[in-house]
Amino acid sequence: MKPQGKTPRIVGLGSALVDILVHESDDFVRRIGVEKGGMTLVDMPTLEKILNQVSGAPIEVPGGSACNTAVGVGQLNGCARFVGKRGNDDLGRFFEKALVERGVEPFLMTSDLPTGRVLSIITPDAQRTMITYLGASADTRPEEITAQCFHDSAVVHMEGYLLFNPDLMAASLNAAKKAGAKVSLDLASFTVVEQSQTLLEDIIRRDVDILIANEDEARAYTGLRDEARALARLARHVDTAALKIGARGSFIQNKDQVYRIPAQGSGQAVDTTGAGDLWASGFLYGLVNGYPHEKSGRLASACGYEVCQVVGADIPADGWMRIKEELEE
Template identity: 30%
Template structure:
């Protein structure tokens, strides 16, 4: 399997499960609490490693216990973390994730070290050995430069800019990528703000499945599941799509795999659920 590089946020997630979100000035009990590594780039990297890919991560953490544990989790999963930057003056970025009984998610973020890396932190030799670069939410200038460097080395590039696509100036980065991962809300913003005629849009539509648009439309209806926690489902979707794509799958197969990976994660608590090809193929019915 060819090498894939993931670049973007690496966080420490504290997930709190509740039966329902409280009303203003109200209070509800926490039914479960867990902590572990998170961040969209970290989640995608682990999903790719689970699916047998050779994957390296470019990101940033603080010089603290959370940063060390986040690195250890990635290393244990088989991800190359030699290009994860440690920022001694900043803490590892924390996200507090509240999940209600329907699996819907609310995120509270604390600033930290997850955007302290630069495009120059990725050596030329690493790019020369890779086939694909997947970027997630990060500093817009870093994203644009990473995409440019990847193109110089002949890599295909995908980008999942996340919920802040409308206010972070991602135009130069988006113009340099082939595949753009978006949910419905993000797609509405992107279609208004950017010229997307050169990009293949991979639209994540939750319970309605997913589709690819690039002048033609390929759709997959998804799978009926009982949702437990949607945290990380979009990252698992991206991991499945990229793993299938670099393995030579056609678009229908790539969407089926992506939807299966997203559904497998959404059926379990937390942002990361172990993915295997046996589980994916069983879910698809192959």
């Protein structure tokens, strides 16, 4: 799908957030009253109250689902841009500088609100539960997202969290199509799907070209537990659908062709933060550079595996070397 006459740029569109990573027990997650594995939106006082209860020193890294995907593309030496809104504060400046250092072109608006942040609670099974204060990212206005944000782009990759702002989602989809880009949508979280079912069905039918979901998200969207049937349902209105099944790998459907992609590596997961986001990095990088779907899926699996071997969504240099070796093979 490498477009003729266009740079195969991938643009991530979503929340500009800083990840705050902590290790805690399942009991801690129950005690603060959120659903394990999900994403809960909170205000700043609530986030600070929970942060005051954590037992260890948090680690801060740039994050946000679509941002993680853009960073992965940049680290693969792809052409990457991230569109979002940060606060006019030290955390926002840290976020923007970190994008540049990771090979991503920042296309950032600023707000007087604080930069958004996510408390990512990592439990002993490597699962992550997210407590999110959107801050400045929630201040993005529909009129700020124009076709100029996506000029010279092959794919605009949107995170499902945008569904919480229907007007912003509609403006973003319209701008991407005006720019001539394909639209990739990651369903992001089963809680997002459950709360946005009607809107989601409509935009997938009308505007989405590439749809990416994990098992929980696919089940919430389709109501189906059978993987083959769920994949077919995901693919019904799009060119390409991907169903990620964790340590067992993934399935990709392009039109009537289904590919079974095995998982990469054999190490035990340390943290699943960013696993789906980096999977999307490899997959979309492959597609825009004209790789077959199966090869794109293998690259996606390699990216997803490597990010699970570290805490957070920042794959270190040796991990990227192994991924690039996979790419060369």
